[in-house]
Amino acid sequence: MAQLVARSVRDAEVAGSSPATPITNSKFMKFRLKPRIGIIGGSIADENIIKVAEKVGELVARSGGILVCGGLGGVMEAAARGAKRKGGFTIGILPSPNPNDGNFFIDLPIPSGMGEARNTIIVNTADAFIAIDGSYGTLSEIAFALNARKLVVGIDTWQVEGIVPISKPEEAVEYIFKHLK
Amino acid sequence: MAQLVARSVRDAEVAGSSPATPITNSKFMKFRLKPRIGIIGGSIADENIIKVAEKVGELVARSGGILVCGGLGGVMEAAARGAKRKGGFTIGILPSPNPNDGNFFIDLPIPSGMGEARNTIIVNTADAFIAIDGSYGTLSEIAFALNARKLVVGIDTWQVEGIVPISKPEEAVEYIFKHLK
Amino acid sequence: MAQLVARSVRDAEVAGSSPATPITNSKFMKFRLKPRIGIIGGSIADENIIKVAEKVGELVARSGGILVCGGLGGVMEAAARGAKRKGGFTIGILPSPNPNDGNFFIDLPIPSGMGEARNTIIVNTADAFIAIDGSYGTLSEIAFALNARKLVVGIDTWQVEGIVPISKPEEAVEYIFKHLK
């Protein structure tokens, strides 16, 4: 989970002229401190995987997490659709420079313009990850996440040392929220 | 302003199994369709510029805009503080790979890990820009924004062909919202 | 191997005023058409792996290949040292924005300033890859290379579907040059 360092808090107190409206941490930090959960998986997936991704998205939203994904189709779209159905917030970090390339269920598109390198931004942005199915693109994200020593739960995906394999969406999301740092 | 292409909407209808809860555009597109306003300026600024940036942030939030900035100090922090005071939403696209490097008033840090190249992501993400003061980093963002044929209003900043110079925060924000495509 | 598209060749003929010195393909394309071989592996490696990487670098240079790597220590440095000993040319695509961060055996540092995302630039630049040992960073490069449908030979490294595992440096380099497209 996002933890704010002391530097930022102190900066807030000293920056510029003293604010007319008092600033309280509880007010400002509400969104910032929500866990950001990365859902990684392919843009092409079969019907069963789509259902799993949708369920995972629902559960992440119901657990109070913000959903971070690559913003395109397949697993990304299904997870975002699930999250939106339960009133969640969804971020899509896109390869193209065009925000409209984000799927219909993305609240906030971040059009990186960085192509495949945007996978590293997804990994930097989220606190923990659920990998679902996926091909080599997904494997690159798993590798970057484990390299950054972040938690990765895997559902029907690559078997890589360091991933926690869990087959059921409910257990996967529960594990993620229980083990967030 | 973000305009969704037909492709995405159609994808939403055909993707995966039919949703249990009916999906309505009005529900899902609320956040997506808010204008995203980029505030660009230096991490070091004098007291007067800080006040201007704070005022601009307040006005963007009150006008219903989402504030996008570089997430660090100076103009970026002052604008984000102003936006938060009025209940706005703030995005900080950071050079470092660490979300905690975002200032205290950033709701959503996007830690690009791309160094100065993150300026291009800011330009891709926002629909229009207000440049305030700033040095060469700000000039690079102005150049990228104009290159992408996006609207840039300038307050006390670089004079570049294509920028609309407006000195007062109220008029600058009004101009931006009036001319958003 | 780099194949030049017709567009570029035609452009060369029509661009600007006619050249005083006649342009011949053989003169200009000599370096461009050399195979670019990516050597990927960790910045920390044991003595045996270092020897293997050095041998691979030597063989790549003797086979007429240009060596592309991440420019840092360990496997990258050993391979570049081997290549330089045999008169080869070495490119180091660095995570930092500082060319001096390239190791001593790098002829041309490309300081991306993109952090870990530079792995995608290495994959885009080289025509084929030899992965040696390595940890999660190496795995991300393997994944990107396979995603781009490029040839990856693996020596004592991750076992991923699509990699061609070959244990001896001589056979690995021979295989790479034989199968270059």
Add this chain to the structure above:
Amino acid sequence: MAQLVARSVRDAEVAGSSPATPITNSKFMKFRLKPRIGIIGGSIADENIIKVAEKVGELVARSGGILVCGGLGGVMEAAARGAKRKGGFTIGILPSPNPNDGNFFIDLPIPSGMGEARNTIIVNTADAFIAIDGSYGTLSEIAFALNARKLVVGIDTWQVEGIVPISKPEEAVEYIFKHLK
């Protein structure tokens, strides 16, 4: 000009097993220590600008510099053509992930896949810059170069505080090589 830090040199001595062939600095550092000169300008330019760019490319090559550019058409292609005519070496740092997008006169394409953000890699790679004509893309490169406190000479280009304006190719290249750090 690229200056190697002591750390790298020391690393070279201690890394791995002692080399069979003695390593001499003069042998390895020959290419590395050549000045890397960035030529920045638009992909569309009139005949006069093309002639100027070609002349600048010739002079950079004859002065012993390596030419770094964006690898596409217009000023970039003309400068690379000039450099190749005089036996120089040319690097094209491309926006696309495809090395074949580099123009005919590029010896080494670096296909960043980063879109416009590749401008920052050009700035990181070269030691000093000559800007020729150009539009907003060129302005972004000038801004990044000045931000990095690197030398920028301008021929018929944007007037920005910090640029050294020189109209003749001969004087521009002479100034660059005289003032390289």
